Amino acid sequence: MKDAYHHGDLRQALLDAAVALIAEHGLHGLSLREAARIVGVSHAAPYRHFADKNAMLIAIAQQGFEWLADAGEAAMVGVDDPRQRLNAYGVAYVRFAVAHPVHFRVMFTEELTGDEASARAGSRSFQLLVDASSAVVGPGHDPDLSAVAAWSWPHGLANLILTRRIPPEAVDTSEKVEALARRVIAQLDGVLGPTDP
């Protein structure tokens, strides 16, 4: 019996329970004790796997950053045109946020930005973005600046969706999300004008 005393994979079970709790009650609705209760262990058991509540959130964020980088890579395979690659990354970014709203929110939670482990977790997905945007603007341009620009719109769109500033019924399937993201790209291309009138 694996569940007699030792759980087997209590750490992951706690993470799953935590994600479910956040999905249902929001970030402040997460408590280590409740997660432990769901999993069926005592209220102090989580501390054998996480130093504190923040460490648990960081673990969720790390998982999320891995998935995000995976999704970004997958979205760009087979796409050759640099602009199309960058756009594909942006679309995948928004789709990831909608598919994993809890992870996305935790990844960009103020309280644990500045944490080194969390920052390192995001470096792979960030590098993907820098590479993709550099390929568009070409050498001679600040790669970080172009990356920031290419990051801003999907990050904003994702946050607007998750905070329900976009009507939920407009993004209730991944096809709708992708279509919305692509229309935003088209709008941004047309709406923003030259900086001189």
Next chain:
Amino acid sequence: MKDAYHHGDLRQALLDAAVALIAEHGLHGLSLREAARIVGVSHAAPYRHFADKNAMLIAIAQQGFEWLADAGEAAMVGVDDPRQRLNAYGVAYVRFAVAHPVHFRVMFTEELTGDEASARAGSRSFQLLVDASSAVVGPGHDPDLSAVAAWSWPHGLANLILTRRIPPEAVDTSEKVEALARRVIAQLDGVLGPTDP
């Protein structure tokens, strides 16, 4: 003596203390009891002014949305070209977020989106955005879609700055923030291409 028993403006004093606490310790670091302690009243006094902790956050968000709309309006006065007006709104949006990071974060906190009072508070600033973007794309286009596109990039940029994904020293003055926002606009205009290669 105004401070003998009745405070005078305890509500606003509590809001100020709450903003200071969030600025220092993050959202989860806010407690009504600590805010009451700072102001010098008992731990239950806040409940005479706010039904619960969420109501206090909503009050902060409402204040923020008012300021944001004011800033957006102010940024557009005297600007005639529709594209320039829309860009000015976007720049003002980012500047507001940097100037009032706590308010901005609370305004878009997941836990209280869906709250009707909070949603209504944001309607004025949202309407400004819809009007400004509609004027750019002209009639015949979906005004909400163009607004979403115009909202995405400043919202994303603001969030990236506040979560320190942009190096803080790159945005430590309002001039730098404005310059960054305008360069992002220029990048978006140039980097995003036609959807067909």
Next chain:
DNA sequence: CCTCCAATGTTGTCGCCGCCAACATACGCC
């Protein structure tokens, strides 16, 4: 096969918090 130890889980506790109820005080209207 056995022993022992490090990893894992439990019980108990402390202080803080959100929230409520019961009580106290003070301001303003008649």
Next chain:
DNA sequence: GGCGTATGTTGGCGGCGACAACATTGGAGG
């Protein structure tokens, strides 16, 4: 000038994060 209501206080309940001390287990080395 008295009184009612708004405002503030004290006390208390249950839940939480975190730590300490103790209990159980499984596996590595003999």
